[in-house]
Amino acid sequence: MTARDYMQRAIELAQKGEGHTRPNPPVGAVLVKASRIIGEGYHKRAGGPHAEVAAIANARRKHEDPRGAALYVTLEPCSTPGLVGACTDAIVEAGIKAVVYGARDPNPKNAGRSEKVLSAAGIACNLFADTAFFDQKGGNELVKPFAKFITKSVPYVTVKIAMSLDGRICDNKGNSRWISSEDAREATGELREKADVILVGAETVRKDNPTLLAHGTANPDLVRAVVTRSGKLPKKATVFTDGKNETLVYKAPDGNLAPMMEDLAKRGYMHVLCEGGLQLATSLAEQGFVDRWISVIAPKVIGARPLAKAAVVPEVVLMEDVL
Amino acid sequence: MTARDYMQRAIELAQKGEGHTRPNPPVGAVLVKASRIIGEGYHKRAGGPHAEVAAIANARRKHEDPRGAALYVTLEPCSTPGLVGACTDAIVEAGIKAVVYGARDPNPKNAGRSEKVLSAAGIACNLFADTAFFDQKGGNELVKPFAKFITKSVPYVTVKIAMSLDGRICDNKGNSRWISSEDAREATGELREKADVILVGAETVRKDNPTLLAHGTANPDLVRAVVTRSGKLPKKATVFTDGKNETLVYKAPDGNLAPMMEDLAKRGYMHVLCEGGLQLATSLAEQGFVDRWISVIAPKVIGARPLAKAAVVPEVVLMEDVL
Numbered sequence: 001m002t003a004r005d006y007m008q009r010a011i012e013l014a015q016k017g018e019g020h021t022r023p024n025p026p027v028g029a030v031l032v033k034a035s036r037i038i039g040e041g042y043h044k045r046a047g048g049p050h051a052e053v054a055a056i057a058n059a060r061r062k063h064e065d066p067r068g069a070a071l072y073v074t075l076e077p078c079s080t081p082g083l084v085g086a087c088t089d090a091i092v093e094a095g096i097k098a099v100v101y102g103a104r105d106p107n108p109k110n111a112g113r114s115e116k117v118l119s120a121a122g123i124a125c126n127l128f129a130d131t132a133f134f135d136q137k138g139g140n141e142l143v144k145p146f147a148k149f150i151t152k153s154v155p156y157v158t159v160k161i162a163m164s165l166d167g168r169i170c171d172n173k174g175n176s177r178w179i180s181s182e183d184a185r186e187a188t189g190e191l192r193e194k195a196d197v198i199l200v201g202a203e204t205v206r207k208d209n210p211t212l213l214a215h216g217t218a219n220p221d222l223v224r225a226v227v228t229r230s231g232k233l234p235k236k237a238t239v240f241t242d243g244k245n246e247t248l249v250y251k252a253p254d255g256n257l258a259p260m261m262e263d264l265a266k267r268g269y270m271h272v273l274c275e276g277g278l279q280l281a282t283s284l285a286e287q288g289f290v291d292r293w294i295s296v297i298a299p300k301v302i303g304a305r306p307l308a309k310a311a312v313v314p315e316v317v318l319m320e321d322v323l
Numbered sequence: 324m325t326a327r328d329y330m331q332r333a334i335e336l337a338q339k340g341e342g343h344t345r346p347n348p349p350v351g352a353v354l355v356k357a358s359r360i361i362g363e364g365y366h367k368r369a370g371g372p373h374a375e376v377a378a379i380a381n382a383r384r385k386h387e388d389p390r391g392a393a394l395y396v397t398l399e400p401c402s403t404p405g406l407v408g409a410c411t412d413a414i415v416e417a418g419i420k421a422v423v424y425g426a427r428d429p430n431p432k433n434a435g436r437s438e439k440v441l442s443a444a445g446i447a448c449n450l451f452a453d454t455a456f457f458d459q460k461g462g463n464e465l466v467k468p469f470a471k472f473i474t475k476s477v478p479y480v481t482v483k484i485a486m487s488l489d490g491r492i493c494d495n496k497g498n499s500r501w502i503s504s505e506d507a508r509e510a511t512g513e514l515r516e517k518a519d520v521i522l523v524g525a526e527t528v529r530k531d532n533p534t535l536l537a538h539g540t541a542n543p544d545l546v547r548a549v550v551t552r553s554g555k556l557p558k559k560a561t562v563f564t565d566g567k568n569e570t571l572v573y574k575a576p577d578g579n580l581a582p583m584m585e586d587l588a589k590r591g592y593m594h595v596l597c598e599g600g601l602q603l604a605t606s607l608a609e610q611g612f613v614d615r616w617i618s619v620i621a622p623k624v625i626g627a628r629p630l631a632k633a634a635v636v637p638e639v640v641l642m643e644d645v646l
Binding site: 288311 | 625
C-alpha cells in the first residue's frame with residue numbers, strides 16, 4: 001500500500017460522517033505502521049471523538065501499538081481543546097512519529113498551528129504532497145461546507161434542479177414528477193445524506209408535497225426548511241405532519257434571504273441543499289449564496305406537452321460552458 | 324503505422340468534406356502499401372471524384388503505384404455508376420488487393436453489394452474490425468445525416484441551444500447575447516461548417532438579426548432557412564439583405580413542419596442545424612424530427628435579471644440523465 005491508498009481510505013472514512021458532524025467538519029484518519037493500516041476512525045458527530053483519537057483507539061482495541069506509526073488524516077489536526085481534548089495532544093501521547101494531513105484548517109486562526117505544535121514535539125507534520133489526487137478523490141469537497149461556515153458565518157449552499165433539454169422544470173400543468181430518472185433521484189438521495197438542511201420554497205411544498213427525507217436510509221440529523229414570502233403554508237403538508245425530521249419555517253416577505261441564512265449558521269448548519277423551486281434557487285444565486293449548482297439534464301423535450309408525452313431525443317450532447 | 328492510424332486518417336479526410344458533399348455522404352480514403360500511406364483523398368462535392376478515386380489519383384500524382392495496395396475507406400465503396408463511375412470498378416482497375424471500410428452503405432439497396440462485387444474480382448473486402456475505435460473517432464457520425472436522408476427522405480436535424488443553469492435562453496428583455504462564451508460560439512461555428520442548412524424561427528430573426536454564417540471561414544455551400552407561422556418577416560434583416568448565402572423562407576401557418584422537412588430533402592439537404600428559437604426546436608422535437616440535441620449550459624443564473632448581471636455560480640456539476 002502507498003501513501004495514496006492511506007489517504008484515499010481516510011477520505012472514505014470521512015465521507016461516512018458527512019451530514020452528521022455539524023458544526024464540525026467531517027474528518028477521517030488511518031494509522032499506518034510497516035506499510036499496514038493498524039487503526040482507522042472518523043469523526044461521527046460533534047462531542048464525540050475526533051478522527052485522530054478514534055483511529056488511535058481503534059488500533060489499541062485491535063491490540064496494535066500506535067507508537068512509531070504514521071497518521072494519515074484528511075484535515076489538519078486541531079490544536080485547541082474544544083468539546084474534546086486537542087488532537088495534537090493525543091498524537092503526542094500516543095507516540096505517533098509522523099502526521100500527513102490532506103487539507104489545511106480552513107479557520108485562518110488555526111491554519112498551520114498544529115504543524116508548529118507537533119514539530120516542537122519532534123513529530124514530522126506535513127501537508128499531503130499529492131494535492132491533485134486528494135482533490136480528485138473528494139478530499140477538498142469534504143471541508144468546503146465547514147470552510148464557508150467558519151469564514152463567512154453562512155452555510156455552504158448546493159442547489160439541485162432537474163430540467164429538460166428545453167430548460168423546463170415542469171410541464172404546462174405544473175407537474176414536475178418525474179423529469180429525471182430513478183438513477184438521478186438516487187443521486188439526489190445521496191446528496192440529501194450529506195447535507196444538514198434540505199431547503200425548498202413554499203410553492204414546492206404546495207405543488208409537490210415532498211417528504212424531503214434522505215432516500216432509502218433515513219438520516220435522523222437532516223433538518224427540513226421551508227421559506228415563504230406570503231407566510232401562507234399548507235398545514236397538512238407531509239413535511240409538517242409526518243412526525244419525522246424537524247421542519248423549520250422562515251418568512252422572507254421582502255425576498256431577502258440573508259436573515260434565514262444567518263439563522264441557519266447560528267444553529268450550526270453548515271450545508272444547505274436547495275431543491276427548488278427555481279425562483280428560490282435563482283434568488284439564492286442572485287443574493288450570492290450559492291456555492292454549487294447541480295443541474296440534472298433529462299434527455300427529453302417537454303415543450304407545452306404534459307410530462308408523460310415529453311419528446312425523446314436520440315442523441316444528447318452537453319457542452320459545459322466556461323464563463 | 325497500424326490499421327487504426329490508416330482509418331483515423333481516412334476519417335480526418337472525410338471530415339473535410341462535411342457540409343459540402345450533399346446529396347452524397349462525406350467519405351475519406353487512404354491507400355496503404357508496405358505500412359506507408361501512398362495516397363489519400365476525400366469526396367469534395369457531388370459530381371466530383373469519390374474518395375477512393377481521389378486517393379488513387381493522389382498516389383499516381385506522387386508517382387506511387389496503387390497496384391497491390393490496401394484501401395482504407397470510411398464508407399463501403401459504391402458499386403453502381405452514378406454521376407461518376409462505380410468505385411468498385413476503379414478499385415479493380417487500379418489493381419488494389421484489399422479494401423477495409425468503416426461503415427456499411429446506409430442505403431439498404433446497396434449495403435454489402437460492393438463486398439460481393441470485389442470478392443468476385445478476387446479482392447478481399449471487409450468491414451473495419453475495430454468498430455468501437457471507428458465510432459470513437461467520429462466515423463459513424465460522418466454518415467448519419469446521409470443515412471437519415473436516404474432512408475427517411477427527411478434531413479438529419481441537430482438542435483443547438485444555449486441556456487443558463489436556470490434554463491433560460493434569454494433575459495427578461497429578450498436579450499440572448501451572449502449567454503454562452505466565445506469558446507461555445509466557436510464550437511457553434513464548427514457545427515455550422517458541417518451542416519447544409521441553418522434553420523431558425525422568424526422570431527429569432529426579428530430579435531437577434533443573426534448572420535447565420537459559418538464562423539471565421541466562410542462556407543459558400545451553407546444555406547440559411549427561416550420558418551414563419553405568420554408569414555410576416557423583417558425584410559431588412561441581415562439574412563435577407565447581406566447578399567451572402569441563400570436564405571429560404573418556409574411558411575408553416577398550422578405549425579406542421581413536415582412539408583418544410585420534405586422540401587429540404589428534395590433539394591438534397593441532408594443536415595439541418597436548428598439554432599432556435601426554443602419554440603421551433605421544441606416543435607421539431609415534438610414532431611419527431613430531432614436526431615441530436617446539443618445544449619450549451621452556461622454556468623450562470625439569469626433569473627429575472629438582465630444578462631449583464633447574471634449571477635455566477637462557483638461550482639457547476641451536470642448530471643446527464645438517462646431516460
